[in-house]
Amino acid sequence: MRASDITRGGSTAIEQDDQSDRQRLSFERLIRPELTSAYRLAGYLIGDASAAEDAAQEAVLRAWQASPRLRDESQFRAWFQRIVANVCNDQMRRRRVVAFAPLDDPPPEPADPFRSSLDRIVLGRALATLTPELRAVVVLRYLLDLTNEEIADRLGIPTGTVKSRLHYAFIALRRELDHSTEVVR
């Protein structure tokens, strides 16, 4: 804004342009450091690079639209993670199909980094067999290193549900790992 354009109680075109620019710059400054983290989160939640990119893009746009309601800049990361998790949930609900390939499927295309990572080792393949609900708490816990309370906040579920889902996720993972070990033997 040019100082000479300031008018009391009024709003000049230059002010409006500047306001818009300032909004974008503020948002960009906040969102850029979160992009890779959001992409990874979406990737491990959905299990598909292309869908993760779509989800991360949608999350950015949702965040942009909703940013006037963000009141505390210091909470941006948590707020944006909630949006990413919500977008991924929406995508998975719409698709009704979990993107992870069954264990006996052909090897994934190497271009998909998430599938590559998850299929590279037995535990990754076991993680891929979890339901989206169980996988989400595991990913938030171990990819983002969140506490149970933070996971509850991001997913909008009670902390007790987080603990319960982690419990069942661990049981399922252990069962899958033991099964895989037996198969190898």
Add this chain to the structure above:
Amino acid sequence: MKADPATSDPELDRDLRALFAGVAQPVAPAALSTTVEELPERGRAGLGGALRRRAEELFGRPVRVAVGAGAIVLAIAVAALVLNLRGGEPATSGPGPTSASTTAPAATPSPVVASPSPSALTLSKEEAVAAAEKFIGRPLGTVDVSDPTAWPAGQYIEIMEQGGGADVWVDVATGKVVFMMLSAPVTTAVNLTPEQAQSAAAAFLTAHDVPFDGLTATVALLDHHSGKEYTVTWQRYANSASVPDMREVSVDPATGQVFSFLDRRVAYAPVPSPALSRDQAITKAIAASGLTSPTIGDVQLLVDSSPIWPGRLVWSVQLSQQVPEPGSSVTYVSAYWVYVDAVTGETKIAGQG
């Protein structure tokens, strides 16, 4: 309640950590950056809009939104521009430029906010630029210089260096700089301790002949994720209430450089003792907000110096509650900022977002 799975199966816990830490993690594709660069037009104001609305609020327009404690430096700028006033002596009351006090009877001693007076104009634009250059310690480049602009608490000339290097406001009545903002740092390193940051800020004030005796200092390290800053605030208290007499200095935690300064001195009347306790004020604030199970945020006892309730002793209560967005799975925070007159118990929604 289930046992923590991490403790019930430590081997799996360790392997999961290794899984996410050990693999080469993908980075965000370029298309995501493009999305950020090509954000569509939005039908409503955004983050900057909140600051603009805050400015409008302080200009005397109906209050619609509050800016949280963590708001960016620009919020400080806006507050400084509007609230700053030369002199700290108790003021004689007079007709202020705002009408907030006419809509509700003032319960605490009369306000304060000085009316900008054309007769106070004593500074030319050239003198203002010279004062700004002296303050920041270097010649300014090409600048835009405003006409003296009337704010509720005074008249200021703004000197804005093209390219965004510096933004300085000079009080036309005193010739003193009341606000300065230099290009904000983008550093994330923290090489200074809080004590060192406070020393750097104090040295800055002393070097610029800005008094801060009798004020209480606090130091906060703010993390904006893209950068960090120390904010050193000196605040005066009277009868346990913060009064509009404060200095604030922002220090780069990596280098110790001061990049922002404001000097806010609004004259105020003697501060009465509050009749309402903090808890009583919170109860009233919750009732006024209509929120059913809010989280209590910042609660302060202060003498208001904004057009909201100028001169009143108020409990400022911030409340928030998570609410689902209709038709969407996204949950938002509904937040209220409520003023409760600490003497009468009268309430007023000061901001809502």
